[in-house]
Each structure stands twice: as structure tokens, then as C-alpha cells.
Amino acid sequence: MKIFKCYTATFFIMIMFSCSQKQLSVEVFETSASGNKLKNVTEFPKADNPLIITLNPEETFQTITGFGGSFTEASASLLNRLTSENRNMILEAYFGNSGARYSLTRTHMNSCDFSLSNYSYAPIENDIKLKHFSIDEDREDLIPMIKDAMLISKEGFKILASPWTAPPWMKDNKDWRGGKLLPQYQDTWALFFSKYINAYKKEGIDIWGFTVENEPLGNSNNWESMHFTADEMTSFVKNHLGPKLQMDGHDVKILGYDQNRGEELKQWIDVMFADESSSKYYDGTAVHWYASTYDYFPESLQYAHQKAPDKYLINSEACSDSEIPKWLDDQWYWSKEATDWGWDWAPENQKYLHPKYAPVNRYARDIIGCLNNWVDGWIDWNMVLDKQGGPNWFKNWCLAPIIVDPEKDEVYFTPVYYTLTHFSKYIRPGAVRIGFKNTNETLMVTAVKNPDGSYAVIVFNPESEAKNFMLSLNEKTTEIQISAQAIQTILVPNL
16 A cells, blocks of 8 residues: 555656646757758657756856858859859858858968969069069959858858968978978068958958968978967967057957867967967967867867867868768768778877768767867858869868759759758857756757847757657756757747
């Protein structure tokens, strides 16, 4: 009889708890290996013992700067070869209210590997005052692409500009690749940044920020590059670039490092933010994912934040590199077949960081992992590439979210495009990441409160079976099912 009473009491408590829960109103958008592409899902089968995800809006973390991709000469030149209908469709897909609503972008100063050739805005040797500085190289492709994107974007977007190299005449090896900036040209190189801001401003384009140098540790001298140590970059920023931009009245952000996460990031952070003098002109740190497109290095990201908690921490470049895109083959992007450079070339003791992995998984896992470890902005690399993974003067083929065949005027939106859109469209600049509890580690989760008071929750299920979970916020709940191999964005309106 006592056992019966115990079960009866427990049953009564469960009923009371269930009845006390109010329904949480949500909108759910899902992209899945089964074919959903940002589909608005409204019906969910119920399950016994669903997992539980509980949001905690009282626990707050970083403020979000934005999400987006990069304006490159490769992408811009391809858009120029498409019909105006398809060109506009792609720009709307990235920047329009019906599309991804990109809010944070990047572009290259001078040429990069995803240019059609090597070029500089200051080609005349020993032009110390940069009297012949010109951005004419960008007028046929980059500038029109950026300006057209600006016309489409309702809320606007930030542009982060990065040099791959100074012109060869400023460097000790007189080459586009490798080498270092000669000391006698440090003031000239700082002036270069200032003139770039002015030249783009005349075109009606505002530059929000700079990284000092793309990949200062180098890239085996494969394409445009220029080497800095952490001490050398910090000295250049402290004594030349920062003071010059300030003197010329430019309100622009300066991000240091701009290479891979991991142990090297920690070493650079220690130098950049050693004291007030070293960090004065640094507004933050930029990182890339190429040390591993599988491991997002939470320890190094946490370290970077702890060392400079009031500074930006932005992932400025990522792509599935060393791959030729698969055309009109959605399933491949969900399959663990893609490799990165490290599959072939990484040292043996680092091979484990470069497994075969699904492109969708790389993106979803990395962005969620970054957000949960203080990263406030995440920028993809090329927005558009062709079926070869170019054009690229070095033939350094990569994937892009949108692939085009300019000869046939055809466009392919890969699953990676929809994966990125789950973040960029629904997590808006100024959003604040909030805390949560998740009872199952196989689901990756992150959550924010947007400036309008709404909440956006991202859930990624890499497993081969669907999962049910109970989403709880402020004593309101709703049960949701996420498909196998799927990513969801759950929007909760302003309560």
C-alpha cells in the first residue's frame, strides 16, 4: 500500500508539473540531408523522454558583430559573366531580406590567390608618397559587386579589408610571395591603408575595419603573402599604422594576427595584448580555421577572450579548401568525403586534425563552437566560385556556398549556403549570446537574444537518427523534433 501511495503521489506531481507549463511559441526552420532547405517546419511527432534544452537569458556573453562572406575578384568576375537576372538573384540571396542578410564581410587589398592576376594599387617603384595610388583594378568587378550588394541590403553590412602583401618593391625579397616589409617603407605602407579608405569612400563605400596582414606566418610562399612576427606586427601597428589612421581621422577597427587558431594564437595574443602600450591601437583579433576544419580549438579562443575581453574576436576566413566543388550533388555536402589541405600535407602528428568530414558538418560545428567560445563574428571566404573551384591564378581550388557555370548561366545553391543562412539571417548584429543547458551532447546548441527582444536558437544534429527535445524558456516549453543530419534555427518572438 505504501508503494502504491508513492507512485500515486509521483504521478500527481508529474501531472501538476505538466499542467503548469505554458506553451512556448516558436518558428522552426530546418535544413537537412533529407532535402529540407530552410523549410518552415510546423508539425513534430511526439516522443517518449525527449531531450531538454533550457535557455537562460540571465546568463550573457559576447555581443555579436555579424556573419557573412567575402568579396573577391574571383566572385565578382563570375557575377559579371552571368545574366543580370542570375547576378541579381545571387546578390539578393546573400544580402536581401529574403536571403541570408549578410552583415559582416571581407575583401582583399591588392590581389590575393582568388584574383585573376597579381596586382597592386601602388605599382610604381619608390613611390614613397603614393602619388600614383589607384584602385582602378577594382572598378570592373569588386567595386560594382560591393555597391550592388549595398543597394540590396536593407540594414547594411560591415566591410573588413585585408592585404595579402605590400607591393613587391616595399619588400626585402622584391616578390609577391613571402618576404618582409622593409623598415624604410613602414610609413608608406601605413599611408597605403589611409589612402585605401579615402579611395573607397569616394566610391561611396565605407571600410569598417582592417586586418593588418592576411596569414602573417605565411603559406609556404604559394601565393601573395608577407611575413610578420607578433612583435613586428605589433610594432608596426603601435608606431605606424595606428597613429597614421588616427592622425588622418579614420574611425576604423584594427584586428591583429589573422591566421589559424591553436597554440600560435595564444603566442600572438600574449604579444599583442601584453600591456596598454602594445594593445592601444588593436581593436581585436582575427582568426582562421585552417589549422583544423574539424577542431575549433576552444582553449585558444577562450584564452584570446580572457586576455582581451573587451576586444573583437572574429573568424575572418574559412572554406573547404583543396576541393573541387561537386555540382548539383546535395548529398555529397552531407557526406564525410571532403578533405582539406591537411589530409595530404599535414605532419603525421597533426593528421588527426584533418579527417574526412562533411562540408555541412564543418560549417555548423565550427560556427556553433566558435560562438560558444566568445567569437563574435564569422566570415566565410569566396561567395561565388565556378565548377572548378576558381577562378584562381594559383589554381588553389576551394568550395563556395554558391557555385556557378558562367558558360551555361547556371547557378547551384549548395547546402553550405543554407547552413550559413541559419546563422546570418536570424542572428542579427547586436545580439547577445545567452546561456543554456543541454541534456544531450550529441546535439550542438547555441542561443542568442536579438536586439528586437526575440531569441534565436541554433541546433545541429549530426547523427543518423531524428531527435526530439523539449525547448524551455521562462517556464514555457514546446517539443520539437530535429531530423537526422539537420540544422535548425528556432525563433522565439519577443516575450
